Amino acid sequence: MIYQRKDLSGSIDLKDGGNDWVINGILKPSLSHLQRDISDTGARVRNDIQAAPISQTFNPEYLKNVPVIGLHNVITESEPNQHGANRVSELDTQISSLIKQGYKIQSLRQIASSNTPPDEKTIALTFDDCYQGWYENLLPILKKYDIQATLFVNPGLLDTGTYGEDVQITYLNSKDLKDGYNKGYFDVQSHSLDHVSLVGLSKKELQEQLLTSQKVLRELLGDDPLVASMVAFPHGKYDWEVLDEASKHYSTMFGYDGQVRNIKQYGDKSVVSRTYSIKQAGIGNPSLS
Numbered sequence: 001m002i003y004q005r006k007d008l009s010g011s012i013d014l015k016d017g018g019n020d021w022v023i024n025g026i027l028k029p030s031l032s033h034l035q036r037d038i039s040d041t042g043a044r045v046r047n048d049i050q051a052a053p054i055s056q057t058f059n060p061e062y063l064k065n066v067p068v069i070g071l072h073n074v075i076t077e078s079e080p081n082q083h084g085a086n087r088v089s090e091l092d093t094q095i096s097s098l099i100k101q102g103y104k105i106q107s108l109r110q111i112a113s114s115n116t117p118p119d120e121k122t123i124a125l126t127f128d129d130c131y132q133g134w135y136e137n138l139l140p141i142l143k144k145y146d147i148q149a150t151l152f153v154n155p156g157l158l159d160t161g162t163y164g165e166d167v168q169i170t171y172l173n174s175k176d177l178k179d180g181y182n183k184g185y186f187d188v189q190s191h192s193l194d195h196v197s198l199v200g201l202s203k204k205e206l207q208e209q210l211l212t213s214q215k216v217l218r219e220l221l222g223d224d225p226l227v228a229s230m231v232a233f234p235h236g237k238y239d240w241e242v243l244d245e246a247s248k249h250y251s252t253m254f255g256y257d258g259q260v261r262n263i264k265q266y267g268d269k270s271v272v273s274r275t276y277s278i279k280q281a282g283i284g285n286p287s288l289s
């Protein structure tokens with residue numbers, strides 16, 4: 001599975017979101033599938049998968065009015081720079097500042113399961129991929145401020161150890177994901193199974209990426225229907241086929257185009273935008289904390 005790890009360790013392309021290839025409202029096919037190698041995933045196709053129903057109190061419409069920040073790894077002060085990662089101190093300062101300014105930080109699950117629509121100052125912090133840094137470095141911050149974050153997880157990367165030479169990335173252990181979830185700090189959602197681009201996959205491959213990831217996460221966390229009820233597309237990439245298949249199994253789909261509070265509508269399907277950092281979202285003024 002070297003292709004996935006390379007992809008995650010050195011080259012999260014934050015500019016490679018929906019906007020790059022949606023031109024005048026027309027979806028352009030991505031060429032990324034030409035580079036993919038999915039030969040390793042065939043053996044894990046499962047045919048017995050059914051999407052579980054989700055709770056009545058779950059209201060995905062609420063998510064459309066909330067700025068959603070899309071982050072990645074959280075690293076200590078002494079670790080080497082890692083593209084797309086936040087340092088503990090930086091994240092702590094930003095969260096502290098937002099809370100002081102009256103912002104309410106909630107997970108996507110909390111927002112959508114609420115009985116009332118989110119208020120103006122609600123924002124969601126989401127973290128993509130599958131990093132052990134979430135458990136070591138993010139969880140203590142979530143505990144400190146008593147907030148919940150959404151993790152968009154690739155279950156195919158759980159328990160796969162450490163990868164990389166100059167910059168080493170350790171993938172999350174499933175027992176630690178479970179611990180953070182059981183303690184009520186991790187809202188666990190899907191980021192596909194293996195982090196391959198979903199554009200250009202066969203229907204069977206697409207179903208595996210979308211449905212097996214959901215199934216594995218729900219099995220791990222006790223068949224909670226609000227686990228993996230939402231999906232964020234790897235690299236922010238999608239097309240009609242991806243939207244059609246994903247919308248059959250997930251309540252809400254997330255892109256990654258740097259927009260705040262922006263919903264892209266494709267026929268009857270909608271994709272919620274995310275932006276790359278708290279600073280970029282222009283929310284509050286973290287530097288004044």
Ligand SMILES: [Zn+2]
Binds near residue numbers: 128191195
């Ligand atoms: Zn990702």
